[in-house]
Amino acid sequence: MLSFLKLIRRKLYMAIARPIAKRLPYSDRGDRWFYWHHFFTQHDRWPGKRMLFNDVLYRIKSGPEIVSPLRLKTTDKELAKEFIAERAGAKYNVPTIAVLRNKEDIDKFDFPEDCVIKPTHGCGGVTILQGGAQPDRAALAEQLTSNYYYAARERNYRDLTGKLIVEPLLFQGHDVHDFKVFCWKGKARCILYVNDRNVAFYRQLYDTNWSLLPIELSPYGIDKPNVDRPLVLQEMLEVAEKLSAPFDFVRIDFYIDGKTLLVGEITHCHWGANDRFLSLDDEKALSRLVFDET
Known part of the structure; x- marks a missing residue:
C-alpha cells in the first residue's frame, strides 16, 4: 500500500511540477528551483543537509562554490591543463x-x-x-x-x-577505459571504473586498495567482470590528491594504458548530483566511504 501511495504522489507531483520547471528562468534563483525539482524526480526524495552522496553534490551544485574561480578554470578543458601542469x-x-x-x-x-x-x-x-x-x-x-x-x-x-x-x-x-577518482578534502576515497562506452557500458566501484565494492550503480543486473588492478594505481591516487587539494568534493578522471597515466578532466559535480544507486543503502555505503573523516 505504501509503495502504491508513493507512486500516486510521484505522478501527481510530476503532472503539476514538470510543466512549471520547464518554464523556470535561466537565473540563479530559477536554477535552484529547477535543481530542487529535478533532484526529486531522480531520487524520489528532497535534498537535505545529510552527508548523503547526492545531497552533498547537490549543495555544491546549487551553492556559490560551483562558480568559484578555480572551479570555473578547471571546468574549461584548456585552462584545466594549466592547473594540472602546475600541481602534478x-x-x-x-x-x-x-x-x-x-x-x-x-x-x-x-x-x-x-x-x-x-x-x-x-x-x-x-x-x-x-x-x-x-x-x-x-x-x-x-x-x-x-x-x-x-x-x-x-x-x-x-x-x-x-x-x-x-x-x-x-x-x-584501442578501447579507452575511464578511471574516476572520488576525492574529498584532498584525499582519494574510491575509484569508479567505467568500461569503454562504445563496447559494453558498465560501471564498478573500487576502494583505494582496488577491492571491488558491493555498491550497485546503474546500469543494474548486467555481468560486470572484475577488472585487473591498474599498474599505476598508486601514482593515480597521488596525482588525484594533488589535484583535489583545493576543493571539497571533486572527481579526477584518468585514462590508463599500461604504465601510461593521463588526466582526462576534472569533474566538479559527478552526474550533476543525479547518479542512481540500486538502493538507498548503496548510496549510504558510498557516502560513508567518501565523507568519513575519522
Missing part, C-alpha cells in the same frame, strides 16, 4: 595539437589523420577522426556558440568561452 606535472596532460577559437581557425586548420576534437566549454560533443576522415566543419563551428548551461543548467559552464581543443587519438584507437 605537464606529463599527465593529454597533448594539445591545437585550440580552435573561431570559425576561421576551423576552416583553415589541417586536421591530423587521427585525432579527437572536444569543446572545452561543454560536456560531450566529442568528434573522433580516424583514417584521414574529414570533420563537418560547419557543425564544429556551431559548437563554438553552444552553451552547455542551457542544456543541463550546470552553472560552472555558463560563462565559459567557446573553443575546440584538438588532441591525439589516445592509445592507437
